[in-house]
Amino acid sequence: MFSVSKVGRVFYGIAITEMGLQAIYFGKFPYMLIPPTHFPTPLRLQLACVSGILLVLGGICIILNKKAKVASLLLGVILLLVFCFYFIPYMFLSNTYMHFGEWENAEKELALSGGAFIIAACFSGKNESPFSTFLAKLIPLGPVFFAIPVICFGIAHFMSPQDVADYTPAWVPLKLFWAYFCGAALIGSGIAILFKIKPALFATLLGIMIFMWFVILHIPRVIVSPSIYLGGEITSAVIALAYSGIAFVVAGMKSNPIIS
Numbered sequence: 001m002f003s004v005s006k007v008g009r010v011f012y013g014i015a016i017t018e019m020g021l022q023a024i025y026f027g028k029f030p031y032m033l034i035p036p037t038h039f040p041t042p043l044r045l046q047l048a049c050v051s052g053i054l055l056v057l058g059g060i061c062i063i064l065n066k067k068a069k070v071a072s073l074l075l076g077v078i079l080l081l082v083f084c085f086y087f088i089p090y091m092f093l094s095n096t097y098m099h100f101g102e103w104e105n106a107e108k109e110l111a112l113s114g115g116a117f118i119i120a121a122c123f124s125g126k127n128e129s130p131f132s133t134f135l136a137k138l139i140p141l142g143p144v145f146f147a148i149p150v151i152c153f154g155i156a157h158f159m160s161p162q163d164v165a166d167y168t169p170a171w172v173p174l175k176l177f178w179a180y181f182c183g184a185a186l187i188g189s190g191i192a193i194l195f196k197i198k199p200a201l202f203a204t205l206l207g208i209m210i211f212m213w214f215v216i217l218h219i220p221r222v223i224v225s226p227s228i229y230l231g232g233e234i235t236s237a238v239i240a241l242a243y244s245g246i247a248f249v250v251a252g253m254k255s256n257p258i259i260s
Contacts, residue, residue, distance in 0.1 A: 005252030008207065009119055011245025013062035015238040016075065016112075020055025022231055023048045030235040032105040034082060035090040062119060069123035073135040076116030076142070083109045101156065107149035108239060114145025115246035121258050122249065140258045143193050146246055150206070151190035157183025169220065185209055193250060193259075200254045207247030214240040 019030045027045045061071035087106035096102040121139045128136070157164050157179055164182070165175035172178065185206070192202035218237035225233040253259040 003252060004204070004207075005122055005249045008245040008248030008250075008252065009065075009068070009122065010063050011211075011248065012115055012119060012242050013059045013064075013245075015059070015242035015245065016062065017056050017059030018238045019235065020052040020057075020059060022234065023052030023055065026231050031232050032108045032235065032239065035087055035094075035105070069120050069128075069136075070132055072116045072120035073132060073138070076113045076120065076138065077135055079109055079113035079116065080138070080145070083113060100152075100159065103152070104156070107152050110145050111149035111246070112239075112242060114142045114147075114149075115242060115249070117142030118146060118246055118249050118253075118258075121253065121256055143199075143250065143258060146250075147190040147194035149190075150193070150243075151187050154183045154186030154188075154190060157186065167217065169216065172216075182209065189247070196259065199259050200251050203247045203250035207244045207251060210240055210244040210247060214244060 019033065022030050023033075026048075028048050029051065033051075055075075058071045058075045060066075062068050062075075083106060087109060091097040091102065091106065117139045120136065121142060161176055161179040161183070164179035168175045168178060189202045189206035191197070193199050193206075214237060218233070218240050222230070222233045222237050250259055
């Protein structure tokens with residue numbers, strides 16, 4: 001039977017798997033996964049490959065629904081730790097924490113972490129290990145970690161509307177209008193999810209909108225991208241797919257107390 005949550009979970013799992021494959025293939029982390037590093041090259045390569053393998057395994061578990069709750073919880077915790085103990089110190093040490101736009105990659109990390117916790121909430125808590133039960137205490141934070149970055153992305157549309165318009169394909173009319181419209185849609189959807197205001201409806205609309213971006217904006221850019229920029233374009237595309245998937249999972253959780 002069709003399940004919007006299942007579709008969303010698969011979208012998210014595909015995105016995580018692809019990020020892992022990228023880390024293995026290119027020997028470096030996807031651009032938003034960690035801040036710029038200063039590790040010696042051999043260590044950076046090793047960390048990227050090991051992390052890539054773990055991401056692939058986690059993504060496959062989520063896609064196939066094999067130990068998906070444990071995989072989602074571990075992924076959410078790891079991404080949250082990177083956000084808290086790597087991104088935040090990096091922002092302060094680099095003295096960029098006062099610049100709203102500089103938080104974009106950190107917000108992407110937090111949104112993916114929130115998505116992992118939201119996916120974990122789809123599964124029952126029967127026969128769980130004490131460790132899994134302990135990690136599950138973070139599940140209620142999933143919608144918050146997802147909604148706040150979505151709101152921030154919407155605000156960014158209003159702060160830099162021309163940049164958003166320039167990202168839009170040439171054949172789309174009224175580019176500035178769509179930049180503002182999508183910004184308002186992101187803010188409204190994020191607020192609805194955060195404060196549980198008809199979250200299923202707004203999450204559905206959000207998932208559809210971002211999936212349209214994935215098809216209309218990101219896929220063509222991946223196809224025509226020069227090889228030097230291909231990794232970044234693929235990452236941007238699968239992040240959009242992941243966000244669409246997270247929104248669909250939220251939309252399918254009408255009776256779950258962390259959403260409704």
